[in-house]
Amino acid sequence: MSLSLSAEKPAVPDDADDGVWLECIECGETFPPFEDVRYTCDECGGLLEVRYADLPTFEDFDGQGVWRYAAALPLEAGVTTQEGATPLYEVPRLEESVGVEALRIKHEGMNPTGSFKDRGMTVGVAVAKELGVDRLACASTGNTSAALAAYGSRGGMETLVLLPAGKVAAGKIAQASLHGARILEVDGNFDACLDIVQELAAGGEAYLLNSLNPFRLEGQKTIGLEILEGFLADYDAVPDRIVLPVGNAGNTSALYKAFRELVQAGELEESEVPKLTGVQAEGAAPMVEAIENGADEVRRWDEVETRATAIRIGNPVNAPKALPGIRETGGTAIAVSDEEITDAQRDLAREGIGVEPASAASVAGLRKLRAEGVVDDDERVACLTTGHLLKDPDAAAAAGHDPEPVPAETEGVLEHLQS
Numbered sequence: 001m002s003l004s005l006s007a008e009k010p011a012v013p014d015d016a017d018d019g020v021w022l023e024c025i026e027c028g029e030t031f032p033p034f035e036d037v038r039y040t041c042d043e044c045g046g047l048l049e050v051r052y053a054d055l056p057t058f059e060d061f062d063g064q065g066v067w068r069y070a071a072a073l074p075l076e077a078g079v080t081t082q083e084g085a086t087p088l089y090e091v092p093r094l095e096e097s098v099g100v101e102a103l104r105i106k107h108e109g110m111n112p113t114g115s116f117k118d119r120g121m122t123v124g125v126a127v128a129k130e131l132g133v134d135r136l137a138c139a140s141t142g143n144t145s146a147a148l149a150a151y152g153s154r155g156g157m158e159t160l161v162l163l164p165a166g167k168v169a170a171g172k173i174a175q176a177s178l179h180g181a182r183i184l185e186v187d188g189n190f191d192a193c194l195d196i197v198q199e200l201a202a203g204g205e206a207y208l209l210n211s212l213n214p215f216r217l218e219g220q221k222t223i224g225l226e227i228l229e230g231f232l233a234d235y236d237a238v239p240d241r242i243v244l245p246v247g248n249a250g251n252t253s254a255l256y257k258a259f260r261e262l263v264q265a266g267e268l269e270e271s272e273v274p275k276l277t278g279v280q281a282e283g284a285a286p287m288v289e290a291i292e293n294g295a296d297e298v299r300r301w302d303e304v305e306t307r308a309t310a311i312r313i314g315n316p317v318n319a320p321k322a323l324p325g326i327r328e329t330g331g332t333a334i335a336v337s338d339e340e341i342t343d344a345q346r347d348l349a350r351e352g353i354g355v356e357p358a359s360a361a362s363v364a365g366l367r368k369l370r371a372e373g374v375v376d377d378d379e380r381v382a383c384l385t386t387g388h389l390l391k392d393p394d395a396a397a398a399a400g401h402d403p404e405p406v407p408a409e410t411e412g413v414l415e416h417l418q419s
């Protein structure tokens with residue numbers, strides 16, 4: 001299997017441009033990175049990965065944010081609004097109630113547009129400029145569209161986003177709108193939107209910037225690199241496990257790639273690689289189904305539903321990269337209910353960390369896996385929270401409580417407080 005953790009460093013093909021090339025994860029066909037637009041293999045349709053002749057070590061990283069890791073990226077600089085360098089919060093009460101040795105929250109909601117998608121877009125939009133395309137497009141449950149709109153604007157490019165009608169949180173639509181994207185509301189779910197965007201991209205109508213685009217995942221690798229550096233600084237060891245929400249499975253694929261590259265560079269032992277543990281909502285859990293059944297492929301779910309709209313996805317396009325990531329690292333996948341997600345959102349809020357529902361799935365999943373004895377009490381764990389609370393103000397208000405009306409005078413306020 002080409003995505004094995006023990007895979008040798010790949011041989012450099014003639015197609016390489018400055019030591020960078022694209023390679024199919026299924027048939028191994030290689031392609032030059034910046035000559036033509038392609039998202040999948042011309043030969044077999046398999047997913048592509050960006051490969052490098054030189055793999056960096058931690059010593060090669062310098063600066064802050066995504067571009068600190070330029071030595072592990074296909075370009076030296078991107079279209080940037082200073083994404084990355086997000087907090088790795090301590091959560092002592094949550095750590096104790098879940099019952100693990102250490103728990104840290106990597107809060108990707110603290111990126112410029114409020115989600116991890118910015119890390120992918122700073123690279124993806126820069127590659128789009130390199131390729132000379134002028135119109136960018138994505139399907140989105142919301143966060144990708146907000147990030148694409150912002151980074152596309154910053155890069156001076158036209159952006160087109162396709163959203164499932166009635167299923168995108170208010171904050172995300174407002175972002176895409178204000179940053180100037182053309183917003184098409186589709187009478188269908190996210191997977192239907194992505195089918196359309198793929199067809200538009202294949203017809204040359206736009207450059208696709210969903211996570212099917214291998215360059216976007218390069219930017220998202222930096223989440224894993226930051227988590228490892230944070231744990232090495234604080235515990236002198238990498239985390240035992242990283243728990244993350246799974247929608248289109250881009251982050252699972254990206255973090256696994258980051259760790260594989262560190263193993264190939266001799267920076268990380270295979271046995272040290274954190275167990276990648278994916279969490280989905282019960283109403284949209286095709287990856288969990290595949291992991292539980294030991295399947296090599298993920299079955300597309302045509303009907304999906306969850307309050308965690310960011311992971312309301314039935315056909316995770318990165319599954320061929322993400323399934324090996326979970327299995328090779330000794331991780332697992334679990335589904336959680338919407339109620340468990342809301343409880344976890346409240347738990348995080350009580351630690352002062354505001355996240356949207358999909359983000360809280362990681363903590364809900366960890367709690368459940370710990371209760372089932374799958375996660376041990378001596379584990380050091382990082383949970384990824386993918387988007388900010390303000391992305392979905394309606395969900396936040398529903399999980400919180402109503403304001404109390406009081407009269408406009410101190411006496412009345414005091415009376416109310418004492419009642």
Ligand SMILES: N[C@@H](CCOP(=O)(O)O)C(=O)O
Nearest residue numbers: 140141142143144210211248
């Ligand atoms: N949750 C995502 C869904 C699209 O995923 P992508 O990573 O393939 O762009 C979103 O925010 O739209």
